[in-house]
Amino acid sequence: MIKLLLTDLDGTLTIDRGTYKLDLEAINSLRRAESSGVKVALVSGNSYPVLRGLYNYLGLSGGIVAENGCLVFYSGNSIITCDTVPRRLIDEFKAIFNLKESWQNEFRKADFGFTPAEINNEMIKWASERDLVVQSSGYALHLSGKPGGKGVGVRKLLELHGIVREEVAAIGDSKTDIEMFEYATIRGAVANADPALLKVSNVTLKLKSGRGVTEFIDMILR
Ligand SMILES: O=C(O)COP(=O)(O)O
């Protein structure tokens, strides 16, 4: 029986990929899941303050995995799950690859965002030579300390809940959600998701982004 729904934010709870506008029907569906006893957790590359505000006002109770897996919040406690990145390496990464820092970086502890979001082998090589991890969600580049990635945060969140992957469902839209899917038994990629995520989903959704969330929750609550 599903006790926890893990949902990504950008491109999943929004009306489409590439817009910040939330799909209000999807928000209602999250509320329906919570009132049916399925706790909802936000799992996103966004910073903790952004996600905590949304979490509180949406009335969710399943916890938060912020900073692309590097910060976990659940029942009053927050845990950093990745090594941090020294400011001099953040500046070096930005300068060498001619990137713009996310405005959220001042609120981040271990994972830092940059645009444009395109990732290349030079970046991956540069990061690994410095014991760092770089990933792209398609919306932003994420530079973090080891281990990095949504998987480490989701694993910690399930531990805090005391549940196993058979009790977990997950929905997302990007490559960075692949690691989240490893900890869920029902895995829905929204119809407009990155092909790499569609490949590892086990539920085919017909609808895109937020409409796909409603389709997924209707299925889980049936
Ligand atoms: O912050 C990002 O890179 C995208 O955020 P997401 O993980 O909610 O899609």
Ligand SMILES: [Mg+2]
């Ligand atoms: Mg996303």
